[in-house]
Amino acid sequence: MQPMLRHALSGLFVASLVATLVVVIGPGTAASHHDVSMVAALSVLLAATYAVGFVGPAWPAGSRRRKRPAESFDTTEGNPGRALRWLGALTAVWACLMAISAGFGWLGFPLFALYVLLLPLRLAIAAVALGTVIVVAAKGAEAGVVEIPQVAGPLLGTLVSTLPLLGYQSLHRESQARQALIHELVVTRDALAQSQREAGRLAERQRLAREIHDTVAQGLSSVIMLLRATDAALPPDTPVARERTAAATEVATVNLAECRRFLHELSPPPLVETPLPEALRRLVDRSADDGLGTAFHLHGEPYPLGAERDVALLRLTQEALTNVRGHAHAETCVVSLCYLDDRVTLDVFDDGKGFDPELPLQDSSGGFGLHGMRQRMEELGGVLTVESTIGEGTAVAACLPIPHGGTS
Structure with missing residues (x-):
């Protein structure tokens, strides 16, 4: 999850908790001492549970074992069990607070957002539905009857808090898929360019080998043949000429051998069609x-x-x-x-x-x-x-x- 969105949700959660505490047990409320103690204890537990998940591995961005820089908002690519356990603990404490006062229904907004962002889609829908039922039941119990206002209000709040996030999450996943496709195309392009450079290099080696064979190698072969013919045509009483002709023949022969070795190195073996x-x-x-x-x-x-x-x-x-x-x-x-x-x-x-x-x-x-x-x-x-x-x-x-x- 992106750090900005993560901190925004955390700020919304803390603000909702503080505002609800002021409304439920703040000055001027009719809450009993027992209710105040229970609400305070459960609120501290709720905040502590949230803090554990915030700094721990329940958030996708909080895990240091990610292998890719861009994770999706849900945890289906990692370990959804950790987020599920964390959100389950938050929901359980929140349900206890809802049993005391329906005013804690405001905490449903950040909780529903966490369901959508941290859980697979099916689990998120089930969790949001369960949270909505908890809010409706708490408001109905407080009013003594379940009527349209007790149902329509929480349902509308649920839709307002979750549908934009679902759309945002869908756009983010499409963006990630597009980035992955771009990366794959870049890798493929680089591999193709490397293959083309390699093919060009081998073609140039072959061309150079043919040119050397048709010019230098053939010329040295002709020189050797001419020197041998000259040596055979020299009179017997010309030892100096014969010696120099033999030396020239030896030099040309050695250079021809080196030229052929060079051609052997330049010419690629028949590996184009044979592994x-x-x-x-x-x-x-x-x-x-x-x-x-x-x-x-x-x-x-x-x-x-x-x-x-x-x-x-x-x-x-x-x-x-x-x-x-x-x-x-x-x-x-x-x-x-x-x-x-x-x-x-x-x-x-x-x-x-x-x-x-x-x-x-x-x-x-x-x-x-x-x-x-x-x-x-x-x-x-x-x-x-x-x-x-x-x-x-x-x-x-x-x-x-x-x-x-x-x-x-």
């Missing part, structure tokens, strides 16, 4: 050769990681399997992908000859190998660990955290 687990499974199946048994295990329920994380995990698996086939002399290699709530892990284990993890890790072509994969994992906020013992195999483990609110 990551299935792509890894196919990669593991294709990696099996003579003497090497492979297996792929999936744990947890797969969920989208984002293209960048998918690419990183697939590249890591490719690199690890390349090293296993080229260096490990293993009989078995197992790849495990595990989806957890806040992270995803990838493990590649082989039972090969192992190596010293302190030595630099390079792939068979002299590239960055697992060292490059470690850098890529760190850029994504993840960790790559390599554990190996000579003669006991190697385990490569990657862990990527998944940011809350979606992947990038």
Whole structure:
């Protein structure tokens, strides 16, 4: 409940209680000493009961355990039992006061408002009806007869005090629903914009890869072919020219290899139509050769990681399997992908000859190998660990955290 409305109702309750006490037991009234004592005691109890609910958890805004900044006025989204018990205690004390004097019927206005604002609609209607019956019965008992004035007055007061609040509550709920819809639209818009940025980034990577392949890579290949043709055409008695031609060929070959590695990094894997687990499974199946048994295990329920994380995990698996086939002399290699709530892990284990993890890790072509994969994992906020013992195999483990609110 909004603080302004909450304090306004509390002020109305206190003002109604004070005004009624002045009318019922104030100076010039014919109340007996016994009635004054009873009314005073019950009034103090009523005020104390109200104060307990005001500072305690019966009000929606008074609860510190709310998870959303905008709560509805009723407690159906929280715990209506607390408000129901509090209002039940208030109603019981108020009914005792009504049994002494019908003048306490003025307290029905703030009580009925609390019924409407703090209880589910059906309970609120029942509580308001019960309160109206209490007022009618008290006025009828005081007058000695129940006639139209004793019924029409409380009924009209009930309608005047509750119908505007019902309309206000309905408008507030519609406003909350509209705010929730706006928030959902904003989140969806941001997700769509992120998806479009990711698609644009991948498209630019593909374009750049094609341009490099069609220009630099092809040019280096042509240079190597021309150098080899030149070397074959040189006379036998030109050692200096042959040496320089061989050096140029070696430089061009190395640069072509680096260019192809760069193209390999730029070109996204075939993950557009194939989920990551299935792509890894196919990669593991294709990696099996003579003497090497492979297996792929999936744990947890797969969920989208984002293209960048998918690419990183697939590249890591490719690199690890390349090293296993080229260096490990293993009989078995197992790849495990595990989806957890806040992270995803990838493990590649082989039972090969192992190596010293302190030595630099390079792939068979002299590239960055697992060292490059470690850098890529760190850029994504993840960790790559390599554990190996000579003669006991190697385990490569990657862990990527998944940011809350979606992947990038």
